[in-house]
Amino acid sequence: MAKAARGHGLAAEIVGIGRDATRLEAARRDGALDRVTTDLAAGIADADLVLLAPPVGVIAAMLEDVARVCGAQTIVTDVGSTKAAIVRTAERLGRTRQLRFVGSHPMAGSEKSGYGEARADLFRGATVVVTPTESSDPTAVKTVSQLWERLGAGRIVTLDPEAHDRAAAAISHLPHVVAMALVDAVDRFEPAALDIAARGFRDTTRIAASDPVMWEEIFLANREALGQSLIAFREALAELERLVAAGDSAGVRATIARIKARREALR
Amino acid sequence: MAKAARGHGLAAEIVGIGRDATRLEAARRDGALDRVTTDLAAGIADADLVLLAPPVGVIAAMLEDVARVCGAQTIVTDVGSTKAAIVRTAERLGRTRQLRFVGSHPMAGSEKSGYGEARADLFRGATVVVTPTESSDPTAVKTVSQLWERLGAGRIVTLDPEAHDRAAAAISHLPHVVAMALVDAVDRFEPAALDIAARGFRDTTRIAASDPVMWEEIFLANREALGQSLIAFREALAELERLVAAGDSAGVRATIARIKARREALR
Numbered sequence: 001m002a003k004a005a006r007g008h009g010l011a012a013e014i015v016g017i018g019r020d021a022t023r024l025e026a027a028r029r030d031g032a033l034d035r036v037t038t039d040l041a042a043g044i045a046d047a048d049l050v051l052l053a054p055p056v057g058v059i060a061a062m063l064e065d066v067a068r069v070c071g072a073q074t075i076v077t078d079v080g081s082t083k084a085a086i087v088r089t090a091e092r093l094g095r096t097r098q099l100r101f102v103g104s105h106p107m108a109g110s111e112k113s114g115y116g117e118a119r120a121d122l123f124r125g126a127t128v129v130v131t132p133t134e135s136s137d138p139t140a141v142k143t144v145s146q147l148w149e150r151l152g153a154g155r156i157v158t159l160d161p162e163a164h165d166r167a168a169a170a171i172s173h174l175p176h177v178v179a180m181a182l183v184d185a186v187d188r189f190e191p192a193a194l195d196i197a198a199r200g201f202r203d204t205t206r207i208a209a210s211d212p213v214m215w216e217e218i219f220l221a222n223r224e225a226l227g228q229s230l231i232a233f234r235e236a237l238a239e240l241e242r243l244v245a246a247g248d249s250a251g252v253r254a255t256i257a258r259i260k261a262r263r264e265a266l267r
Numbered sequence: 268m269a270k271a272a273r274g275h276g277l278a279a280e281i282v283g284i285g286r287d288a289t290r291l292e293a294a295r296r297d298g299a300l301d302r303v304t305t306d307l308a309a310g311i312a313d314a315d316l317v318l319l320a321p322p323v324g325v326i327a328a329m330l331e332d333v334a335r336v337c338g339a340q341t342i343v344t345d346v347g348s349t350k351a352a353i354v355r356t357a358e359r360l361g362r363t364r365q366l367r368f369v370g371s372h373p374m375a376g377s378e379k380s381g382y383g384e385a386r387a388d389l390f391r392g393a394t395v396v397v398t399p400t401e402s403s404d405p406t407a408v409k410t411v412s413q414l415w416e417r418l419g420a421g422r423i424v425t426l427d428p429e430a431h432d433r434a435a436a437a438i439s440h441l442p443h444v445v446a447m448a449l450v451d452a453v454d455r456f457e458p459a460a461l462d463i464a465a466r467g468f469r470d471t472t473r474i475a476a477s478d479p480v481m482w483e484e485i486f487l488a489n490r491e492a493l494g495q496s497l498i499a500f501r502e503a504l505a506e507l508e509r510l511v512a513a514g515d516s517a518g519v520r521a522t523i524a525r526i527k528a529r530r531e532a533l534r
Contacts, residue, residue: 175468177504182500184525193433194438212524229457256447
């Protein structure tokens with residue numbers, strides 16, 4: 001985000017806040033950050049916009065500290081992969097003090113992490129979900145949406161936080177679990193097969209190489225919606241398997257044809 | 268194959284044989300085929316090498332006709348995605364007549380099909396599995412291996428047909444079923460989510476857009492090994508799900524870390 005904001009000239013000053021300042025050094029040396037600090041209050045003072053980007057399990061708790069130290073005009077957003085717990089925490093906090101928060105989830109990134117993988121054009125053409133609620137400050141909603149647009153987003157989609165979490169479970173968290181299980185299944189039951197794996201396997205399992213800390217927190221934070229999407233996935237898998245086991249050529253063909261058409265219709 | 272063989276200057280004459288000559292026209296016009304025919308005997312006459320590339324369910328039956336019309340020196344291979352049924356049929360036929368057959372499976376291709384998607388460099392750097400048996404003619408094994416090397420293959424792996432089928436189930440057929448089930452699950456239970464699907468979902472499900480006829484035949488031809496790999500997959504999935512449902516952060520992290528390391532170790 002810092003690299004993209006700098007690359008697009010969106011901020012006069014960008015301050016990196018983290019628990020370990022040495023981990024922010026690469027971004028500072030590269031010019032994406034102007035300065036770094038481990039002190040939340042010092043980092044946030046005078047900020048127009050605060051972006052929260054730690055692993056998702058930490059964001060809700062962090063919001064309490066942020067709400068305490070940020071100014072009345074400061075707009076706060078995050079890039080957490082789940083939204084309900086975070087947004088509902090922000091709403092609760094907002095009832096007793098000023099907190100101009102709007103949740104975001106840019107549908108961009110990769111299995112890679114760390115500043116070395118940062119790209120100023122990461123958000124170009126991306127879909128970004130923002131999750132305002134009835135109590136959101138309209139200026140904050142507008143500012144956060146504009147932030148993403150100015151970073152190059154191709155489309156801003158507004159969803160309520162719970163709808164976001166169900167959608168993210170379906171098209172992101174479920175695929176991650178499935179890709180991981182795929183690698184694990186082959187590794188444990190037919191490991192020699194990995195030696196001949198080609199592009200199909202590589203693409204299908206690329207996201208199985210994602211960061212363990214980040215994804216453990218996402219899975220746990222969204223475990224309910226993830227569990228529901230897993231039920232749906234198992235049903236779809238069982239149906240295909242039943243047709244194959246029964247030798248139902250026509251049924252298998254029709255099912256694959258239907259799925260192929262749906263996959264090809266993705267924008 | 269014809270385009271690649273032509274591109275690499277491997278054949279003086281390339282003849283396309285198919286049930287519907289009009290479907291071979293694009294390849295002929297493009298120069299990949301010198302001539303086309305619907306007559307198997309006429310097409311194979313005087314051929315040094317015959318390559319069988321119909322949907323996999325047809326290959327074993329086709330071998331009988333091929334064995335009847337090809338010459339004593341003709342070498343026959345195929346590119347079927349399963350090998351046991353085909354190779355065992357060739358062995359049986361080889362007991363009563365001359366049939367210099369060696370099975371092949373190039374680990375290359377994509378979800379696309381048809382001559383419009385053909386690329387002369389498709390096999391560059393690819394792993395190709397060849398599946399000779401004790402009864403295979405050594406000259407045929409050598410010629411078929413050299414064919415793939417001259418088409419640019421990066422590596423020739425020799426497997427017995429049954430081992431190939433288990434490996435192919437694990438790293439190709441299982442991922443296809445899983446990718447298809449993933450699209451189907453989201454489409455049926457959270458279809459609106461497809462609207463915000465990004466690169467992770469796209470890559471994980473790219474092969475869900477594969478050809479229905481081709482893949483119905485592969486699934487059915489290899490249904491036993493596929494069924495076994497699905498059992499392994501379900502176990503791996505259930506283990507991950509169990510850890511997530513239990514809120515076992517350390518367990519989820521350790522599992523993801525192990526899987527990530529395995530995925531990153533793929534050559």
